[in-house]
Amino acid sequence: xxxxxxxxxxxxxxxxxxxxxxxxxxxxxxxxxxxxxxxxxxxxxxxxxxxxxxxxxxxxxxxxxxxxxxxxxxxxxxxxxxxxxxxxxxxxxxxxxxxxxxxxxxxxxxxxxxxxxxxxxxxxxxxxxxxxxxxxxxxxxxxxxxxxxxxxxxxxxxxxxxxxxxxxxxxxxxxxxxxxxxxxxxxxxxxxxxxxxxxxxxxxxxxxxxxxxxxxxxxxxxxxxxxxxxxxxxxxxxxxxxxxxxxxxxxxxxx
Numbered sequence: 418x419x420x421x422x423x424x425x426x427x428x429x430x431x432x433x434x435x436x437x438x439x440x441x442x443x444x445x446x447x448x449x450x451x452x453x454x455x456x457x458x459x460x461x462x463x464x465x466x467x468x469x470x471x472x473x474x475x476x477x478x479x480x481x482x483x484x485x486x487x488x489x490x491x492x493x494x495x496x497x498x499x500x501x502x503x504x505x506x507x508x509x510x511x512x513x514x515x516x517x518x519x520x521x522x523x524x525x526x527x528x529x530x531x532x533x534x535x536x537x538x539x540x541x542x543x544x545x546x547x548x549x550x551x552x553x554x555x556x557x558x559x560x561x562x563x564x565x566x567x568x569x570x571x572x573x574x575x576x577x578x579x580x581x582x583x584x585x586x587x588x589x590x591x592x593x594x595x596x597x598x599x600x601x602x603x604x605x606x607x608x609x610x611x612x613x614x615x616x617x618x619x620x621x622x623x624x625x626x627x628x629x630x631x632x633x634x635x636x637x638x639x640x641x642x643x644x645x646x647x648x649x650x651x652x653x654x655x656x657x658x659x660x661x662x663x664x665x666x667x668x669x670x671x672x
Contacts, residue, residue, distance in 0.1 A: 504516065
């Protein structure tokens with residue numbers, strides 16, 4: 418329909434899936450209207466249209482990105498904010514400040530302020546890390562070398578190429594590197610860090626120096642194995658789940 422050319426058209430089934438509405442809510446008019454008001458109306462304009470024998474729903478986000486964020490951005494550029502959030506949501510680029518800055522066309526110092534703003538307003542939240550108790554074992558004998566607690570979040574592996582570009586690695590390569598990194602780290606921890614902590618009581622900056630050296634050696638192995646220039650990993654930034662779904666829909670419709 419011409420009057421809805423900028424709207425997204427959904428079947429009843431698609432609408433239910435998009436907004437997490439139980440199909441049974443559409444069996445009666447009163448239940449349907451209540452579900453639409455509760456689930457769809459807060460973030461989208463919608464129109465119910467009968468076409469032939471079927472009902473379709475045309476939807477359009479209300480107020481754009483600012484209304485989703487639900488906070489004052491002051492004099493900040495909404496396009497820069499959109500760039501940062503889009504990188505995190507769509508997972509097509511490495512979510513680090515130099516990449517945000519390049520894509521947004523601003524300085525890295527400016528980007529730092531935007532990231533701080535998004536964190537202070539609970540839009541980017543601390544990543545979820547799950548404590549795991551790990552037994553470091555010898556691969557051949559199964560001998561337990563150490564026990565430790567590891568906080569495991571979702572990691573992103575990437576390469577800084579020779580020209581300074583940030584290259585996001587494909588999922589299979591990331592999985593292989595993650596496996597290699599964790600196995601190597603477990604062995605080095607068990608044979609170097611754990612004895613220093615348990616037998617000699619070494620801690621603080623001294624132990625951090627040892628850990629830093631171990632990390633560098635592991636990455637040297639990874640770079641050589643996978644043909645990387647300067648491999649790195651970060652914990653994936655996380656968007657507040659209260660708005661993550663809305664942002665995903667917003668970027669989907671904007672593309």
